[in-house]
Amino acid sequence: MGSTIVSSSCDWLCSEEQSFIEWGSSEQDSPRRTYLIPEDIGSGWVESMHLPLNQVIRHGRVTFKPEVSGRLYPVTKMVEHFKEPVLCIQSVRTGLVILSDHNHKQDLIINRNASLFQHFDHRNSSAKMDTSEDVDYVILIIGDSVLRELFGEESAASLLRGLRVTLIPSGIVNKVPNHINAILHSAVSDHLTGATAKLHAQSKVLDYLCSLYKYFATEVKEEQSSQNVKELIHQVHNDLIQLQGKVPALGELAKHYDISVKQLSHEFRNTYKKSLFSYISEVRLNEAQASLQNTDTPMKTIAKNLGYSHVNHFITAFNRQFGYSPGSLRKKNNTAAPSKPSL
The missing domain is CATH 1.10.10.60 (Homeodomain-like)
Known part of the structure; x- marks a missing residue:
């Protein structure tokens, strides 16, 4: 099954060398790629899995040297195109990320209490990280058709309304309870590999989506039923x-x-x-x-x-x-x- 992602390209902003890489729809299963960060700044990596139900989950870690604490360090520029609109969720377990959306000229701050939700059909963004703390992050990408297949038309629409990303394109930072974020972060395991790692990740992603729906979409329904428009x-x-x-x-x-x-x-x-x-x-x-x-x-x-x-x-x-x-x-x-x- 081909990924919803048509193409991805990444430029490591932290490297003085030519460091532009690309991968296509069939290459979203990607082993760890090392961040091209100067040794005196720190080190890091990112990995990607194409899950059985046609979602893509990425996990990355960046460790900074104590000597550079207190900076906002430019890390990557990302350009992606999709076969259909997607819901893109970005969450951090530790650290702080500032994502600059170049299409809409806005900066969005992501931390352990606030996740970024975007609904778009292409991405053009760059990321800076606060070097005061190591950054551990997860990105989840789900096509609209997959979302509807999982939830049904009405419930999928309710989830997007609850997250406030019904329009295409749209993006917003929402506060998410720690116990819900913890489910998403537990989807990626350092101890599992191959098909077992994918199965584990898929089960956790489904659990996370259900918890997200219960928290955000149910609240919207209650507001509507009380005619609080x-x-x-x-x-x-x-x-x-x-x-x-x-x-x-x-x-x-x-x-x-x-x-x-x-x-x-x-x-x-x-x-x-x-x-x-x-x-x-x-x-x-x-x-x-x-x-x-x-x-x-x-x-x-x-x-x-x-x-x-x-x-x-x-x-x-x-x-x-x-x-x-x-x-x-x-x-x-x-x-x-x-x-x-x-x-």
Whole structure:
């Protein structure tokens, strides 16, 4: 069975040598690879297993020398492509990792009490580690189709809602009880090898997923049954504010968040005093105005990131909200900017 992962590439940022490695769908079963870390900094390794139910689990350890304590040390840059959207979970048993998501330009802090949950169809990120403590981490990657096969359509959707990663792409750090994290970390064993190690890891991953569902998804169901939708509407708002590109249709959003179209529309307007699409459009155009004033980002790129199919549609909407064109704003700022002295 081929992995959900189409390709993975890793660049060891901690090495001055050319250290770019790649592996494909059939190579996700990988023995320990040594981190190319200078000896005066420390040492480490990472290993990967493709599990029987088509999930991939990775385990890594990095040990730092006491002399370098207190730094944030760049370790790897990772680019991956997937056959379908995946749920990617990153958890640490010891240490602290700062993951930079280059697609969304955000830094996410992972420690023993807070795990990172991402829902995406490609990854472009880099990691720094706090050298104050050795880092022991686990990464679990599960395709959406595998998640639905394990849980069923409705329960899989409930889990994603509970984790707050229904949209693609999305990512959030959630606090997870230690007893649940411990199950995931026990999936990787130093004493087992081959098929036995995979069987052990698979059983622990299933146990972990069930515990995760019980903790996060059950809570969502209880909130919904008590008609406490205020928090859900705030979640919709926060997810859409972070989303780039076209905003999903109202019916699609309602299905994602397990709420009726009528209730979603009504509750959003009650909370934010505007229709959902009017509100998001206004926020995005304000962001566009700031980008035009403070960056040299091409207008076509700004329009695409805001979800406009054509730059002319963006220009019309911008003009309608502010009373002047985006081109005139950029021209005004370029004219006002002081020219650089010639050498």
